[in-house]
Amino acid sequence: MAVLVDAETRLLVQGIGTEGTNHLRRSVAYGTNVVAAIHPRRGGEDVDGIPIFTTAEQAVSATGANVGIIFVPAPGAADAILEEAAAGIPLIVCITEGIPVLDMVKVKAALRATKSTLIGPNCPGVITPGTKTRVGIMPGDVFLPGRVGVVSRSGTLVYEVVAQLTAEGIGQSTCIGVGGDPIIGTPQIEAVRMLNEDPDTDAIVMVGEIGGSAEQEAARYIKEHVKKPVVAFIAGATAPPGRRMGHAGAIISGEDGKAENKKAALRAAGAIVSDSPAEIGITMKKALG
Amino acid sequence: MKLHEYQARDLLAQNGVAVTAGRVASTPAEAKAIAAELGGKVVVKAQIHAGGRGKGRLVSESETAAMYEKLTTDPANNSGQVKGDRVGGVRLADTPEEAEQAAAAILGKHLVSIQTGPEGKLVNRVLVAEQTDIAKEYYLAIIIDGAQGSPLIMASAEGGQEIEVVAANNPGAIIREAINPAAGFEPYVGRTLAASLGFSGDQAAQFSAIAEGLYNTLVASDASLVEINPLAVTDDGRVVAVDAKLTIDDNAMFRHKDLAELRDKTEEDPLEVLAQDLGVANFIKLEGNIGCVVNGAGLAMATMDTIKLAGGEPANFLDIGTVNDPQRVVNALKVILEDESVKAILVNIFGGMARVDIIAQGVIMAHEQMKIDVPVVMRLVGTNLAEGEKLVEESGLPLIRAKELAEAAQKAVEAANAA
Numbered sequence: 001m002a003v004l005v006d007a008e009t010r011l012l013v014q015g016i017g018t019e020g021t022n023h024l025r026r027s028v029a030y031g032t033n034v035v036a037a038i039h040p041r042r043g044g045e046d047v048d049g050i051p052i053f054t055t056a057e058q059a060v061s062a063t064g065a066n067v068g069i070i071f072v073p074a075p076g077a078a079d080a081i082l083e084e085a086a087a088g089i090p091l092i093v094c095i096t097e098g099i100p101v102l103d104m105v106k107v108k109a110a111l112r113a114t115k116s117t118l119i120g121p122n123c124p125g126v127i128t129p130g131t132k133t134r135v136g137i138m139p140g141d142v143f144l145p146g147r148v149g150v151v152s153r154s155g156t157l158v159y160e161v162v163a164q165l166t167a168e169g170i171g172q173s174t175c176i177g178v179g180g181d182p183i184i185g186t187p188q189i190e191a192v193r194m195l196n197e198d199p200d201t202d203a204i205v206m207v208g209e210i211g212g213s214a215e216q217e218a219a220r221y222i223k224e225h226v227k228k229p230v231v232a233f234i235a236g237a238t239a240p241p242g243r244r245m246g247h248a249g250a251i252i253s254g255e256d257g258k259a260e261n262k263k264a265a266l267r268a269a270g271a272i273v274s275d276s277p278a279e280i281g282i283t284m285k286k287a288l289g
Numbered sequence: 290m291k292l293h294e295y296q297a298r299d300l301l302a303q304n305g306v307a308v309t310a311g312r313v314a315s316t317p318a319e320a321k322a323i324a325a326e327l328g329g330k331v332v333v334k335a336q337i338h339a340g341g342r343g344k345g346r347l348v349s350e351s352e353t354a355a356m357y358e359k360l361t362t363d364p365a366n367n368s369g370q371v372k373g374d375r376v377g378g379v380r381l382a383d384t385p386e387e388a389e390q391a392a393a394a395i396l397g398k399h400l401v402s403i404q405t406g407p408e409g410k411l412v413n414r415v416l417v418a419e420q421t422d423i424a425k426e427y428y429l430a431i432i433i434d435g436a437q438g439s440p441l442i443m444a445s446a447e448g449g450q451e452i453e454v455v456a457a458n459n460p461g462a463i464i465r466e467a468i469n470p471a472a473g474f475e476p477y478v479g480r481t482l483a484a485s486l487g488f489s490g491d492q493a494a495q496f497s498a499i500a501e502g503l504y505n506t507l508v509a510s511d512a513s514l515v516e517i518n519p520l521a522v523t524d525d526g527r528v529v530a531v532d533a534k535l536t537i538d539d540n541a542m543f544r545h546k547d548l549a550e551l552r553d554k555t556e557e558d559p560l561e562v563l564a565q566d567l568g569v570a571n572f573i574k575l576e577g578n579i580g581c582v583v584n585g586a587g588l589a590m591a592t593m594d595t596i597k598l599a600g601g602e603p604a605n606f607l608d609i610g611t612v613n614d615p616q617r618v619v620n621a622l623k624v625i626l627e628d629e630s631v632k633a634i635l636v637n638i639f640g641g642m643a644r645v646d647i648i649a650q651g652v653i654m655a656h657e658q659m660k661i662d663v664p665v666v667m668r669l670v671g672t673n674l675a676e677g678e679k680l681v682e683e684s685g686l687p688l689i690r691a692k693e694l695a696e697a698a699q700k701a702v703e704a705a706n707a708a
Contacts, residue, residue, distance in 0.1 A: 019611070019642060075543055095642075097610075100541035101433050102511055108438030109470045124641055137642040139671040154587015159639045159671060160694060180586055182435035209587055212435050235590035238597045239606070244539075246571040246586025246608035254453075276598050277591035278695035 002128040002174040003149070003194040003201075004091060004119070005067060007033075009133045012059050012089065013050075014038040014080050015071030015096075021047060023071070023095075023137050030140040031132030035063040056087035069125065069135050070094040077121060078103035085116040092185070093135050094121035104183035111185065118185025122247065124155030124177035130200075136177065138162075146171015148284060149195035151188055152207035153180050153214075153247070157235060157277065161205055164281025170288065173201040180209075180247030188218040196226050203229040203288060205280060206271070210236035210245065213256035216265045223269035229287040230271040233280050234259045290537045293336045295416045296551050297535035300510055305502035306517070307495065308530045311418025317393040323417040324388035330420045333391040335378035337410035338556040340451070341402030342378035348399055353409035356401040378402070378412065381420060388417060413555060421531060426519035427486060428452055429500060431468075431507050433514075440468040440507060442478070442500065446486050448519040474504040488528075495528035496520075510548060511541030560605075560628055567620035571610065577602025579701050580625035580634040580663075582618065584609050584643040592637045595694055601702035604631045611642040618651020619658060626661065633664045633705035637697055640671030649677035653684045664689055664704035668697040 011034045013024045020037075024047060028034050036059040037047050043054030053059035056068065068084040070077060070092065077096040084092045099121050111118055119126055125136015130145035142159055144166040152158045155177050162172060176191045178184055188206060195201045204226070208215040215234065222230055237259040239245045255261055263273045274283045292300070295313040302308050310327055313336065314320040324331045335342050348356050378400045382388035392415050399409035426449035434441040444464045447455050455462055464485045466478055479497025483489075488496045499520065507515050516534040523529060537548060554562050564572035571586065575593075579601050583589035586608045593603040605628070609621055625631055638648045649669065655661060666689040669677050681688060689704060691697035 018613070023642075074540065098540045100511055100544075101513055101538050102508065102541065105433065105438055105440065105470045139639075139641055142671070152587065154585055154591075155641055156583075156585025156588035156639045157591055159641055160588055160591065163639070163670060182433060183438045187436070207587065209590060214436065217436070233591075235587045235594060238593045238603065239590055240573075240575065243573050243606075245573065245590055245606055254456075276595060276695065278595055278693065278698070 002130060003198045004126050004174060004176065005128050005133040005135045007131040007133065009033060009067045009135065010035045010063065010065050011135055012036045012038065012056070012063070012065035012068045013071070014056065014068060014084065015073070016047060016052070017071065020071035024050070026140065027134045030134040032134045036065050056083045056089065060087045060089060065089065067091045067093065067135055070096060072096060074098040074100070078107050081107050081118060082110055085111055085114040089116060091117050091119070093119045093123070093125050094185070095123065095125060095137055097122040099181065101182055104181065108183055108185070119176065120179040120185060122181045123179035123184070124158055126174065126176050128174045129172055138175070142166055143175070144171040147173050147200060147202040148205060149173045149198065149201040149203070150175040150205045150207070151191040151195065152177050153188070153209050154207060154235060157207045160277060161207055161280050165205070165284060168281045168285045170281065170284055173198060182212060188214045189221045192218050192221060192226065196228060201228070203231070203284060205284060206230060206232045208232065208234045208262055209247065210234070210239050210259050211247070211257045215262040216256055219265040219269040219271070222266070222271055231280060231284045231287055232266045232271045232273045233277050234262045234273070235277065237275070290539055290542065290552055291338045291556070292535045292537065292551055293338065293414070293553065294334065294533055295336055295414065297533035298530070300535060301502065301506050301530060301533055304506040304509055306499050306506065306530055307528065308533065309418045309421055311416055313414050314392060314417050315396070315414050317389045317396065320392035320415055320417050321385045321389035324382060324385040327417070327419050329384050331382050331388050331417050332420050333380050333382055333388055333395065334416045334418065335395050335400050335412045336414040336416055337378070337400055337405070337412060338553070339402060339404040339410055341404045342400060345378045345400045345402035345405070347375050347378065347395060348401060348409065350399050353399050353401050354407040357405070357407040357409065360401060360403050392417070411555065421521055421529060422524040423519070423521040423531070424524050425522045427522070428455070428518045429503060429520045430514065430516035430518070431503055434467065437467060439470055440504065442466045442468065442482065444482050444486055452518065468504060474501045492522060492526065492528055499528060499530065506535070510535070511538045511545060512536060513538045560624060563627060564624045567624060568617060569607065569609070569621045569624055571606070571608035572624060573606040574628070575603050575605050577604045578630050578632040579705050580604045580628065580631040581607050582609055582621050582625070582634065582636045583607060584612070584638050584640070588637065588639055592635065592694070592698065595698040596635070596702060599695070599698040599702045601698070601705055604628055609643070612644070612647050612651065615647050615651035615654050618648055619655040622652070622655040622661065623659065626659070631663060632708040633666065633701050635697060635701035636665060636667040637694065638669050638671070640673060644673045645669045645671055645677035646673040646680060649680040652688070653680060653686065656686055663708065666691055666697055666701040666704060668692065668694070
């Protein structure tokens with residue numbers, strides 16, 4: 001079954017500039033059911049036979065799209081998220097990086113009144129290799145169908161972790177990039193909960209990073225509810241405090257933000273914490289026995 | 290983007306926050322004139338992007354590292370009891386002449402405090418503001434609470450000291466009140482906070498107006514942090530902001546062209562300024578000798594961590610992002626090579642949105658355009674790998690290749706140590 005995206009996914013792509021179009025094609029090539037695209041001035045046209053609509057509402061009513069992916073540039077991204085939520089799309093994945101934090105304050109508040117789940121922004125998306133469902137920007141060929149779920153704030157670390165798992169012969173159920181911004185739609189604790197409740201996931205890799213306290217919150221959940229093996233890594237042990245390390249959320253501003261405290265919380269919760277990002281695959285192999 | 294105190298005060302005042310009277314000066318003569326306008330009794334405050342100014346030391350550029358060492362290793366030096374001509378980036382003056390002297394002692398010097406780092410901060414401006422007879426000091430700030438996704442007001446009756454110190458020693462003394470972003474700042478928020486802090490009558494109204502003005506400043510300037518510390522009650526019963534700190538969300542700068550001119554490049558590391566000017570946005574200078582070019586913030590941090598585990602030290606953090614133009618790779622390498630401590634470079638790319646072939650093109654172009662006299666270790670994986678590998682192979686460049694992350698870090702450390 002996996003989580004979030006699967007064979008039932010009917011994908012809508014909003015923002016079909018160079019990157020959006022490129023990744024629409026890659027998702028189609030991977031085997032994903034892409035049913036519609038949105039462009040405010042190109043309604044009626046198509047991308048490789050996939051119809052373009054002017055609005056999300058039109059796209060949903062014409063195609064039954066149930067997952068939306070957003071590539072719209074930062075100034076218009078909050079608007080795009082809210083448009084898809086208003087159109088009733090249950091799962092919205094926002095790839096866009098650099099959205100103003102006050103825009104996300106507004107989005108987060110508005111989404112509470114809808115049934116939509118948001119993944120991201122500033123994330124690589126979600127992929128379920130077993131059903132060839134790629135809702136994101138990840139390189140599809142490093143993924144292998146299997147039973148380990150991956151949760152990560154960072155996109156490229158998803159690829160790194162998955163490449164290591166795949167090299168060890170360990171396949172993945174669903175990989176969720178939750179995003180690197182301070183305000184995200186689905187924090188790590190929620191993503192871990194989804195994978196914990198998924199009968200097709202046997203173990204979980206959680207990749208966190210410095211800044212905020214989302215890893216500690218996930219750790220509290222893991223301690224109480226998770227019996228599956230959890231392997232964790234926290235990026236940024238060597239980062240200086242007070243500096244924003246690329247991700248807007250990756251800045252050490254308090255005790256919870258430090259890598260060592262996040263690792264300690266996860267260890268106390270029963271997770272196996274790898275100090276090296278290069279040893280996550282082998283650590284999971286050992287954990288699975 | 291951090292603002293100076295005088296800039297933050299201006300934004301606060303524009304949004305209805307009561308601040309002390311005062312203006313910025315860049316010469317002792319200007320400081321004297323402003324002090325005369327304000328009636329003579331003023332405070333002269335160094336304008337730098339760091340705290341701890343009052344207990345800081347004013348020294349020449351060559352003395353900063355030694356002074357920083359002294360301040361950070363011996364707490365007695367930072368007790369506030371030490372007196373002397375070089376002590377204090379915040380000074381009281383009772384006459385315009387004293388203000389002139391204070392400005393002369395501060396301007397053009399490097400101010401070193403426990404927060405400036407060993408380089409200290411060159412002081413180019415001072416704020417000259419009215420002296421206030423403070424009866425009590427409070428703390429008031431608004432941050433964005435990522436977990437709740439809403440603005441959060443933090444207030445304390447224990448103002449005038451670092452809020453982190455209050456949080457550590459007396460966490461109960463910090464009052465938190467979330468703002469519902471859909472409703473904005475409703476009057477009850479001000480009343481509730483004022484009552485919790487012990488304000489009553491006219492002072493409660495003054496406090497509420499300041500809290501509302503602070504929220505309006507946050508929204509109007511897309512700030513991720515606004516802070517007043519201390520917020521003072523004066524002997525004559527006024528509630529007024531005596532200091533101000535404001536950080537603007539870099540992601541929102543596209544809609545604040547007017548605020549862009551408030552950026553003070555002299556506060557930033559010269560290499561980071563060069564990187565920004567060359568379009569390499571996510572570059573942070575560090576202390577080590579292995580230059581890093583990585584895509585993705587998480588992988589960039591993980592690469593630094595792996596270098597450290599292999600016994601090396603990264604010279605920088607660099608997330609090159611999604612590269613459509615190989616020139617950006619050239620520019621990134623240009624910035625790294627400007628750093629004389631760099632003894633080896635590690636290029637670690639896991640292509641997703643970024644394409645490996647564009648990165649490879651960039652590395653090859655860089656070798657054509659400039660002299661690269663340090664070893665370059667390169668690890669390429671992901672989108673368009675085959676095309677990238679072909680380019681590298683055909684170039685015949687002496688790149689040290691690696692397939693795995695740990696291997697790449699190990700080779701970079703070995704190359705740096707051999708240099």
